[in-house]
Amino acid sequence: MSSQSRIILSAPHMGGHEKAFIVDAVDNGWVTPLGPNVDGFESDLSAFMDTNIKVTALSSGTAALHLALIIAGVQVGDEVICQSMTFAASANPCRYLGATPVFIDSEKLTWNMDVNLLEEAIKDRIKLTGKVPKAIIPVHLYGMPAQMVDILEVAARYNIPVIEDAAEALGSSIDGKQCGTFGTMSILSFNGNKIITTSSGGALVSYNEDYTNKAKFLGSQAKDPAPHYEHTEIGYNYRMSNLCAGAGRGQMIVLADRIEKRRSNYNFYEQHLQLEGVSFLSEQEGVKSNRWLTTIIIDPVQTGGITRQDIAAKLQQNNIESRPLWKPMHMQPIYQTSPFYGNGTSEQLFADGLCLPSGSDLTDTDLKRVVSTIREAIPVLNV
Incomplete structure (x- = not known):
């Protein structure tokens, strides 16, 4: 092994602005999974991607995908179409819900989901199971946008929601439209190796505010409005902390x-x-x-x-x-x-x-x- 300094694949890179947001949160007691940094980070992301899009900051991109599948109605016995060439977190949430991932190979231009195989798979799954797959999860591999226009056309023919995995693609675009704004819902990741980081974190993104509000509800233990703790749905502890969101606000300045x-x-x-x-x-x-x-x-x-x-x-x-x-x-x-x-x-x-x-x-x-x-x-x- 060389005695030279280590060169890392993709190290976290602070920009110098994070500390002010984090210190402010500590000084004001906002160290919970809510607060002005969370609200501000969500607004910053919306402003960057599209001012009309809604964002819910969560504890990870995996959490965001899990909630997106729940919101899409995925249940035990359903099938979800997934890209084969990706990280396991793009498929594992299907299994959380008892659904079966159906994997699609890549095409050579972008290395992402092959649209011809996608349609072949949809037709075949309908023929074999009698059911339409409940969702399609294309991935923008290594930040390279998938062929979203074609994927969306196929999805629309069969009325299948598209959950866009933009975990690696914040700042990537197709004809000026930001990745993460194509899907019925989309997910982002702010893991330590991503282009910006909140240490650990992610987000669910959608133009449908009902979906992002549902993600906030489910990600906050699904607490019903009541003077006591009342729960009519299963919830999760998935909301981003105000401290992590402070780091995210600082990172957005240098994105x-x-x-x-x-x-x-x-x-x-x-x-x-x-x-x-x-x-x-x-x-x-x-x-x-x-x-x-x-x-x-x-x-x-x-x-x-x-x-x-x-x-x-x-x-x-x-x-x-x-x-x-x-x-x-x-x-x-x-x-x-x-x-x-x-x-x-x-x-x-x-x-x-x-x-x-x-x-x-x-x-x-x-x-x-x-x-x-x-x-x-x-x-x-x-x-």
């Missing part, structure tokens, strides 16, 4: 800078890794990715047998963190029996893909070190 820096990281890598056998995920016309993580595909046929595992090992030797692309859900032991509609794309991406350090705190020296290490790992191309 535009964070997006610009992540995009700059991508541009640096793309410029300096123009090597045979190394390719990047490009933006399509009208699409803007926040480039939460920069990812590369290594083709061992073109690199003289050098694989993404070889490059990851070389990076690790130089104290640089990298990570394979998400292992598709249909390949995970916990989902081996779930229905899957595939074309081989996500399996190939997992085999050959690598996430590079992409944090907004990376220096030029850090980026040059990553690039030089990768170039050293593929010596045949450095003649």
